[in-house]
Amino acid sequence: MAQTIQVTLPDGKVLEVPAESSSYDVAAKIGPGLAKAALAAEVDGELVDLHRPLPGDCAVRLITDRDPEALELLRHSAAHVLATAVREHRPEAEIGFGPPIEEGFYYDFGVDEPFTPEDLETFQETMEEVVESDYPFERQEVTKEEARELFHDDPLKLERLEEFASDEVITVYRDGPFLDLCKGPHLPSTGYLKNYKLLSAAGAYWRGDETRQMLQRIYGTAFFKEKELTKHLERLEEAKKRDHRVLGRELELFTVDQRVGSGLILWQPAGSIIRNEIEEYEKDLIERHGYEIVYTPHVMSEKLFEISGHLENFEENMFGAMEMEGGRYRAKPMNCPGHICIYQAHQRSYRELPIRYAEFGTVYRYERSGVLHGMLRVRGFTQDDAHVFCTEDQVPAEIEALLDLVEEMLTTFGYPYTVELATRPEKAMGDPRMWRKAESELRAVLEERGVAYTVDEGGGAFYGPKLDFKLIDAIGRRWQGPTVQLDFNLPERFEIEYIGDDNERHRPVMLHRVLIGSMERFVGGLIEHYAGAFPLWLAPEQVRILPISEQWVEEASGYVARLREAGIRARLEERESLSYRIREAELRKIPYMGVIGEREAREGTVAVRRRGAGKKQEVFDRSAFLDRLKEEIGSRSLD
RNA sequence: GCUGGAGUAGCUCAGUUCGGUAGAGCAAUCGCCUCGUAAGCGAUAGGUCAGGGGUUCGAGUCCCCUCUCCAGCUCCA
Numbered sequence: 055m056a057q058t059i060q061v062t063l064p065d066g067k068v069l070e071v072p073a074e075s076s077s078y079d080v081a082a083k084i085g086p087g088l089a090k091a092a093l094a095a096e097v098d099g100e101l102v103d104l105h106r107p108l109p110g111d112c113a114v115r116l117i118t119d120r121d122p123e124a125l126e127l128l129r130h131s132a133a134h135v136l137a138t139a140v141r142e143h144r145p146e147a148e149i150g151f152g153p154p155i156e157e158g159f160y161y162d163f164g165v166d167e168p169f170t171p172e173d174l175e176t177f178q179e180t181m182e183e184v185v186e187s188d189y190p191f192e193r194q195e196v197t198k199e200e201a202r203e204l205f206h207d208d209p210l211k212l213e214r215l216e217e218f219a220s221d222e223v224i225t226v227y228r229d230g231p232f233l234d235l236c237k238g239p240h241l242p243s244t245g246y247l248k249n250y251k252l253l254s255a256a257g258a259y260w261r262g263d264e265t266r267q268m269l270q271r272i273y274g275t276a277f278f279k280e281k282e283l284t285k286h287l288e289r290l291e292e293a294k295k296r297d298h299r300v301l302g303r304e305l306e307l308f309t310v311d312q313r314v315g316s317g318l319i320l321w322q323p324a325g326s327i328i329r330n331e332i333e334e335y336e337k338d339l340i341e342r343h344g345y346e347i348v349y350t351p352h353v354m355s356e357k358l359f360e361i362s363g364h365l366e367n368f369e370e371n372m373f374g375a376m377e378m379e380g381g382r383y384r385a386k387p388m389n390c391p392g393h394i395c396i397y398q399a400h401q402r403s404y405r406e407l408p409i410r411y412a413e414f415g416t417v418y419r420y421e422r423s424g425v426l427h428g429m430l431r432v433r434g435f436t437q438d439d440a441h442v443f444c445t446e447d448q449v450p451a452e453i454e455a456l457l458d459l460v461e462e463m464l465t466t467f468g469y470p471y472t473v474e475l476a477t478r479p480e481k482a483m484g485d486p487r488m489w490r491k492a493e494s495e496l497r498a499v500l501e502e503r504g505v506a507y508t509v510d511e512g513g514g515a516f517y518g519p520k521l522d523f524k525l526i527d528a529i530g531r532r533w534q535g536p537t538v539q540l541d542f543n544l545p546e547r548f549e550i551e552y553i554g555d556d557n558e559r560h561r562p563v564m565l566h567r568v569l570i571g572s573m574e575r576f577v578g579g580l581i582e583h584y585a586g587a588f589p590l591w592l593a594p595e596q597v598r599i600l601p602i603s604e605q606w607v608e609e610a611s612g613y614v615a616r617l618r619e620a621g622i623r624a625r626l627e628e629r630e631s632l633s634y635r636i637r638e639a640e641l642r643k644i645p646y647m648g649v650i651g652e653r654e655a656r657e658g659t660v661a662v663r664r665r666g667a668g669k670k671q672e673v674f675d676r677s678a679f680l681d682r683l684k685e686e687i688g689s690r691s692l693d
Numbered sequence: 694g695c696u697g698g699a700g701u702a703g704c705u706c707a708g709u710u711c712g713g714u715a716g717a718g719c720a721a722u723c724g725c726c727u728c729g730u731a732a733g734c735g736a737u738a739g740g741u742c743a744g745g746g747g748u749u750c751g752a753g754u755c756c757c758c759u760c761u762c763c764a765g766c767u768c769c770a
Contacts, residue, residue, distance in 0.1 A: 257696030
């Protein structure tokens, strides 16, 4: 056996170190700074503990808090520290899983008494003690038999244990009194955990299965720098302030009424203006892109959904049947079957393709009561739905065109976005070969265009794979945005055809696409994105004109009439003191306030105060201000 | 749907400890004030205390059931 081993570093340099050295020794040899900063290492592509002996000649990349993997490591270790603390107070707690997640970590416990907010405080304090004790995270390889013995009191761990193959390496990690079945790796010791916070506790099914035991999950988050933790907590506060349910009520955008039913949105006039502006904008956009607007009924014969396969694949999400004259009807859960029927109203020639039907189609879906959430998760919603019927050859060009549409639309609303390719789910219709073909076509277009994307394995609709666009809002949250779905199945089921240039019958391909998705969800998201301060073109009330006193009401209302004549949503507000009205307009997030008093009446001007700009007012000639408003609205400016 | 929490005036919240028959601020309405950039002053009205049942001389308060909302799980546009 060699006395030394060769370690290749990311920059290509090769270090010679004694056999049995750890990544830490490598770091120390490079420099004391790195030794201090190192948290773990990637050895031959595998993430391992910093103090684990190296296997022989290998490639080593040291992980510090600057590497993206580091945060996961920190949070995973934080979860163990949490479990250590919980076990201190509730030794009988069964331990489930405790992984890092996107914004932090959680750990699931099987306890008889659910945790209270006071418990969380106690656990947070005890975590502090665990951190101060600076217990090393000790890795140990064990046999399945040994593991069974170690976890004989932990039924959840035992269940997990049985899933290991008999020859698989099983590892356990210990930090102080706490031992967990865990594949690692971890930070070197609990003392590395400095900035963390427990956030909430709630029930969670064991292994996400609602037929299984309900565990108690504690969520928390952790960061390397205190500033990052503070920033994260502030962001959570900010999100609370932007809650569309609160703003929606305050700004009178939408409401729900128990007499109407849960998950069914009533659009108030102000919200309707926003929705209508969006619809008008999109209509104009898609008509330029060769779409034709259609309308289909809200209630359709159940037979249609037998043909489409919805009854077979989607019934649990559909409203129940309505009986009438011996026939059964359903509220439509999707718009596609209706559009197909329009396509089939007469024989189609290849010369007509692609045909693009668009509808602001309202659909109804049964959603379990516990998932309903403001406008974001509802039981009735209007999709900006469209279906493109085209030949197979036309598919790439159609997808290209859709990517252009998406780009234009999202830029208008000020959303950056990411792209996901969602592939065949378990419950899927049609030939897997068609799925693969469809998936590779989507992939090809993305790659050709140089669009960065990730793959969501098994995330497709039951009838086809899809491209999902995720919006990133003003405070960095991700929302479901446009989707494009390729469908080889419905055309088969409905036996859709066109006559080709060979005078033979052919099957067209169908694309389903939404840009906005659901009006309800989109507007709910916009409320939070803009924090209720809508850009001028969307603002329900664009200008509020405020006469200084009763004396100037006539002068001011003349200007309001002029603005309204020009299509500006302007209103006069004459009651109460000026300060009162300014405050009210600010709280209402009205983009512009125009004050008219003696000076302005004399000079034919208006003193304009911009929402959020405080006392920095600007005096405009009244015509000039009108032109400026028109310009800002026309360009759909985001400022 | 499940686990936990919560429902008091349009909104935000007191009152629940110890059962004695509901209160504030904002909003609304009316009046006064005629006002120069984030709340002028006063008065009035507004509640089957989520709904139903029970215990009690008496229930917003204690017990049971139901509904709705919130957080999370699961699922999704």
